Amino acid sequence: MPVGYWCPVLHAHLPYVRHPEHPHFLEEDWFFEALTETYVPILRVLDGLQRDEVEYRLTMTLSPPLVSMMTDELLMGRYHQHLDRLIELARRETERTKREQPHLEALAWWYLQEFEDVRRLVCDDWRSDVRGAFRRHQDTGRLEILTCAATHGFLPLMDPVPQAVRAQIHVGAQHYRKEFGRDPSGIWLPECGYVPGHEVYLKEVGLRFTFLEAHGLTEAHPRPSFGVHAPIASAGGIVFFGRDMESSRQVWSSESGYPGDFDYREFYKDIGWELPLDYLGDSLPDGQRKNLGIKYHRVSGRGVDLAHKQPYVRAWALEKAAVHAGNFLFNRERQVEHLAAHMDRPPIVVSPYDAELFGHWWFEGPQFLDVLFRKMHHDQDIVRSITPSEYLARHGELEVCQPPMSTWGAQGYAEVWLNASNDWIYPHLDMSAERMVELARRIEHPSDLERRALDQAARELLLAQSSDWAFIMKTDTTVEYAKKRTRDHIARFDYLYRALTGQCPLEEPILRDFEDRDNIFPELDYWVYR
Amino acid sequence: MASKKKAAAPARGGKRKTAARKAAPRSAALKKTAKKKAAPRKAPKKKAAPKKKATPKKALKKAARKSVAKKVAKKKTAIRKTARKAAPKTARKKTGAARSRGSALAGAARRKWKDAPPGAPPGVVPGLSDEDQIRSAKYLPRDLPKRLFEEERFLFPESYGVNRVRLLVRDPEWIFAYWDVSPETMKGLTKSLGERALALSRLTLRVLDPVSGGMSDILLPPGARWWYIRTDVARRTYRAEIGITLPSGEFRQLAESNSVVTPRVGPSRERARRRVSYRNAGAVPPEGAAAAREAEREADLASDPWVAGGDEAAQRGGASDTFRPPGGGRRDRPGASDAFRPGASDTHRR
Incomplete structure (x- = not known):
């Protein structure tokens, strides 16, 4: 029996971005980039581990908007075009580098091979069903997939309208059942946002456990005996796992974390910003410069400006990923040995990360995971990876403690999602939620058209509630887009509300237009708001 | 579910046809x-430009x-x-x-x-x-995309025509309050009080502690639609009322908020003793969610009852005059080890 356990949790989420009204939409690239750089590489790692019979345990959240995008015909069709363009560009790059930058030619060939592999996997092997590829790994029992709130709504700030919180959780769980053919056992609360009392909604859909930021456990009352290294049960009947900060920092920290190593690929130096526009041509369909995913340089050093970055050497980067995996494993071994000495059960070290950190931000992240799982399996017996369900099945004696409100945002509470940059959205989100409840209660026997309008109103509300919009407004990245999305969904909701309350005619073409654009959760039933 | 979809489908097709038929002659004419x-x-326009002066x-x-x-x-x-x-x-x-x-x-x-x-x-x-x-x-x-509905024409309403006030907990030190007062109510008040009295009245946010009593009034500046309220170290439960303070000093309530509990700060002094088995963990709450809220709120309820609110607390509310509360909630709180805060957690997101 191992001395302790390591429970890696990758939270994969992107907001629902789908714009059928535009032939190309810059923000849809978020999804395409994450597919190429994160989701497909992680699946390749899992395929490899399975092939080589390496025992690993991984927990992942695939948020409902992300799964909806993975199963959307339009978006996956566009992804194929995106890959075609990328491969075409990579091919031209092999010729250009041969001519102009021979020292990068091998790397250009490597990119071409890589993108072709991705295309083969997604288009041929999986037949565009990426969700199905994850599902197959879940069925082997090594990968545990968690559910998430319907549109990643930040639940603590929905607290004044309980039905809104309830709908987020119910719709998320319902979607999970449909997509993964089983009941979800656990949930990733968006941004780890927990408010005491939300357990009741989790229990309604049969969820058993979730995760909290470290202070959710260390500051629970009464004080848990083992800090974040053993789960607790709240008075509301849900099990909480706490985030281990030591292992988190090793990966997340911009200063001391692995991704900042000088041999790893530099994120910001991309040919999309450097080569002439007329050469890039089709790769920039609307002529706007953007990241294209071909990057030839490494981090190089602390404070080195983009102009002086050194060429990326794939072999060095892989070597470094293996070294870091070894270091991470060594640290976990010492950590669980130390913890176990003070505990009456094997400690569990829970390390949650954004999945997109691996591959998209930290390009070598998937290889790091690959080596780490292999080392953990072959090289030692002190620490083993585990899923939350397995841990609970083996060590199910839990202390009863009540966690306080907590999130994993900066400062540990709701400040990231509620501050001068984004506070103006809450009166509108809140009022729309109240109106949704009012509609659901008032209209008991809707006509077909009204029923469609009610279901669509619920979709618009859910989409407006994505925590991503408030987050983007705070981080000052694509603020105009976040504002536009908030406005668009509230505007559509407002129209449907007015139409359903007889203040304006309910026009079917307009409703159909909304349904075509915001087509998430086709099975949604507005009764969830009653 | 499936039957619902099926039922909806023919309606959709039928409507589309009639809409197209109706619109066809009009759109042709419009063209x-x-x-x-x-x-x-x-x-x-082009010709007129140089001859502008000559045009009668x-x-x-x-x-x-x-x-x-x-x-x-x-x-x-x-x-x-x-x-x-x-x-x-x-x-x-x-x-x-x-x-x-x-x-x-x-x-x-x-x-x-x-x-x-x-x-x-x-x-x-x-x-x-x-x-x-x-x-x-x-x-x-x-x-080309058909614009049936132009979202950009939508303006977020100033008021939704209802009287209400809501509280959100931001962190242990700040609560966010937002409200709505319907124009109808204001008209009614003008009628009953007279314009002069109403002009001298102030919209007021009253913050109350429903558990241990005590309250403070924040006289709101005209045009304010939300407010950050500084919490008191000694109390954790809050409720608010929106209303009008009349020239006589009388407070006339228009709406009442939800009540909120700010998170407890620092490790609990009491050590966990009770244990349950995971199989039965789901059965822990004979009391349900209310029990969770209660357990959290009761955790270490301030022993000192709040000193009567009044001016001092109102001034604290005033600290958020700019709507920008200074700094984060947890920074200088005792017992919070900064080493354990994921400072970098947000820098790497996306």
């Missing part, structure tokens, strides 16, 4: 008028009137262009010629966040050669 109107519009005033006025009439007509056509089906080129021409204010706004919005050139149809980008433009045509959609 003609749009072309007719659009054609002469450009020509006289009457003619100018007439032209102005005409153009206003045209604009109105254009607006109407743009708004009513439902279920219109046209080849991309003609559609583009039409939208170009008959640009309503709405679509101009739409254009402005698109430009702002997509950097598309003003008025350009999607896909046409400056800085590309003719060849590039033609090559890019293969990505153009067959139908």
Whole structure:
């Protein structure tokens, strides 16, 4: 029996971005980039581990908007075009580098091979069903997939309208059942946002456990005996796992974390910003410069400006990923040995990360995971990876403690999602939620058209509630887009509300237009708001 | 579920047909008028420019009137262009010629966040050669997007016409309050109190502690729609009322908020003793969710009852005059080890 356990949790989420009204939409690239750089590489790692019979345990959240995008015909069709363009560009790059930058030619060939592999996997092997590829790994029992709130709504700030919180959780769980053919056992609360009392909604859909930021456990009352290294049960009947900060920092920290190593690929130096526009041509369909995913340089050093970055050497980067995996494993071994000495059960070290950190931000992240799982399996017996369900099945004696409100945002509470940059959205989100409840209660026997309008109103509300919009407004990245999305969904909701309350005619073409654009959760039933 | 979808499908198809049939003659007529109107519009403008001084005033006025009439007509056509089906080129021409204010706004919005050139149809980008433009045509959609509903015309309402106030917990030190007072209520108050008295009255946010008592009033500046309230170390439960403070000092309540509990700070002094088995963990709460809230709130309820609110607390509320509370909640709190805070956690997101 191992001395302790390591429970890696990758939270994969992107907001629902789908714009059928535009032939190309810059923000849809978020999804395409994450597919190429994160989701497909992680699946390749899992395929490899399975092939080589390496025992690993991984927990992942695939948020409902992300799964909806993975199963959307339009978006996956566009992804194929995106890959075609990328491969075409990579091919031209092999010729250009041969001519102009021979020292990068091998790397250009490597990119071409890589993108072709991705295309083969997604288009041929999986037949565009990426969700199905994850599902197959879940069925082997090594990968545990968690559910998430319907549109990643930040639940603590929905607290004044309980039905809104309830709908987020119910719709998320319902979607999970449909997509993964089983009941979800656990949930990733968006941004780890927990408010005491939300357990009741989790229990309604049969969820058993979730995760909290470290202070959710260390500051629970009464004080848990083992800090974040053993789960607790709240008075509301849900099990909480706490985030281990030591292992988190090793990966997340911009200063001391692995991704900042000088041999790893530099994120910001991309040919999309450097080569002439007329050469890039089709790769920039609307002529706007953007990241294209071909990057030839490494981090190089602390404070080195983009102009002086050194060429990326794939072999060095892989070597470094293996070294870091070894270091991470060594640290976990010492950590669980130390913890176990003070505990009456094997400690569990829970390390949650954004999945997109691996591959998209930290390009070598998937290889790091690959080596780490292999080392953990072959090289030692002190620490083993585990899923939350397995841990609970083996060590199910839990202390009863009540966690306080907590999130994993900066400062540990709701400040990231509620501050001068984004506070103006809450009166509108809140009022729309109240109106949704009012509609659901008032209209008991809707006509077909009204029923469609009610279901669509619920979709618009859910989409407006994505925590991503408030987050983007705070981080000052694509603020105009976040504002536009908030406005668009509230505007559509407002129209449907007015139409359903007889203040304006309910026009079917307009409703159909909304349904075509915001087509998430086709099975949604507005009764969830009653 | 499935039956619902099936039921909806024929309705959808049927409607579409009738809508198209109805709209067809109108849109055909519109096309003609749009072309007719659009054609002469450009020509006289070009010619008129150099001859401006020579044009008699009457003619100018007439032209102005005409153009206003045209604009109105254009607006109407743009708004009513439902279920219109046209080849991309003609559609583009039409939208170009008959640009309503709405679509101009739409254009402005698109430009702002997509950097598309003003008025350009999607896909046409400056800085590309003719060849590039033609090559890019293969990505153009067959139908240009039909604008049935223009979201950019939507303005977030000042008031939703209801009286209400809500509280959100931001962190242990700050609560966010927002409210709505319906114009009807204000009219009613003007009637009952008189304009003079109402002018001297102030909209007031009253913050209360429903558990241990105590309250403080925040006299709101005109136009304020939300407020950050500094919490008190000694208390954790809050409720608020929105109302009017009359010149006499009387508070007239208009709406009451939800009640909130701020999170407890620091490790609990009490060590966990009770244990359950995971199989039974689901059965822990004989009391349900209320038990969770209660357990959290009761955790270490302040032993000192709050000293009567009054001015001091009101001034604290005033600390958020700029709507920007200074700094984060947890920074200088005792017992919070900064080493354990994921400072970097947000820097790497996306």
